[in-house]
Amino acid sequence: MEEKRNKGGENLIEVFSSIQGEGKYVGCRQLFVRFEGCNLRCTYCDTEHTINAHPMCRVETGANTEQYRDVKNPISPESLANILQTLDKETRHQAISFTGGEPLLHASFIKEVVSHLGDRRPKIFLETNGTMPGALKECMDSIDIISMDIKFPSILEKPVWERQEKFLAHACQKDLYTKMVVSEETTEEEFRKGLALISRYAPGKLLCLQPVTPFHGVRAISTARLLAFQSLAASLLKDVRVIPQTHRMLQLA
Numbered sequence: 001m002e003e004k005r006n007k008g009g010e011n012l013i014e015v016f017s018s019i020q021g022e023g024k025y026v027g028c029r030q031l032f033v034r035f036e037g038c039n040l041r042c043t044y045c046d047t048e049h050t051i052n053a054h055p056m057c058r059v060e061t062g063a064n065t066e067q068y069r070d071v072k073n074p075i076s077p078e079s080l081a082n083i084l085q086t087l088d089k090e091t092r093h094q095a096i097s098f099t100g101g102e103p104l105l106h107a108s109f110i111k112e113v114v115s116h117l118g119d120r121r122p123k124i125f126l127e128t129n130g131t132m133p134g135a136l137k138e139c140m141d142s143i144d145i146i147s148m149d150i151k152f153p154s155i156l157e158k159p160v161w162e163r164q165e166k167f168l169a170h171a172c173q174k175d176l177y178t179k180m181v182v183s184e185e186t187t188e189e190e191f192r193k194g195l196a197l198i199s200r201y202a203p204g205k206l207l208c209l210q211p212v213t214p215f216h217g218v219r220a221i222s223t224a225r226l227l228a229f230q231s232l233a234a235s236l237l238k239d240v241r242v243i244p245q246t247h248r249m250l251q252l253a
């Protein structure tokens with residue numbers, strides 16, 4: 001799928017302040033920018049994929065308000081940078097998280113937004129499915145932290161190993177961690193293949209095993225399988241942690 005770019009800006013779903021609920025920076029205060037659309041269709045996905053389905057973007061009125069106003073889409077890079085700077089003024093954020101959907105469908109927009117944020121900005125955090133290496137290269141200089149999902153064939157229409165390998169080869173130059181969402185459907189074969197990929201490019205970086213939140217018939221992983229997967233991963237990689245989606249426990253966005 002090609003990069004999606006609207007003239008004058010991008011259609012965003014929401015912009016808000018919350019706590020990072022997953023991965024290496026779990027618990028950190030972050031600003032979230034959620035884009036429309038994704039280039040994959042994972043079986044457990046609870047995200048809406050339609051492009052241009054949001055005439056308005058929900059923007060939090062202040063970092064601790066949980067009150068929202070509607071802003072007309074598309075939003076320009078300058079306007080988004082202003083919104084983010086205003087939200088960051090009252091409460092300092094560890095990072096601005098570009099999420100989705102797949103944020104790399106909007107790589108040139110991200111680059112422009114970051115160029116308007118100035119030097120005193122929070123770190124730039126990319127939550128990606130790790131299948132768009134060309135788009136990563138385009139905005140690489142604007143990104144500080146990468147959270148990359150390893151996508152298993154059992155949850156996709158077709159495997160994406162080749163694209164993920166190219167992506168990892170670049171992403172490992174950054175503050176990168178990888179994430180595997182594991183379910184009862186995850187096979188040992190694909191799990192081993194994912195580990196081989198990570199151990200080739202990022203053996204010293206964190207791997208998070210995230211038990212799936214059951215959706216669309218995908219089954220939760222048993223504790224025994226989860227622990228067996230962690231032992232297997234720890235035999236090849238330096239840092240392997242099981243971290244569930246904590247924002248669901250706290251009922252945060």
Ligand code: SF4
Pocket residue numbers: 038039040041042044045046047100101102129
């Ligand atoms: S990569 Fe993420 S947003 Fe895209 S389909 Fe998979 S789970 Fe959904």
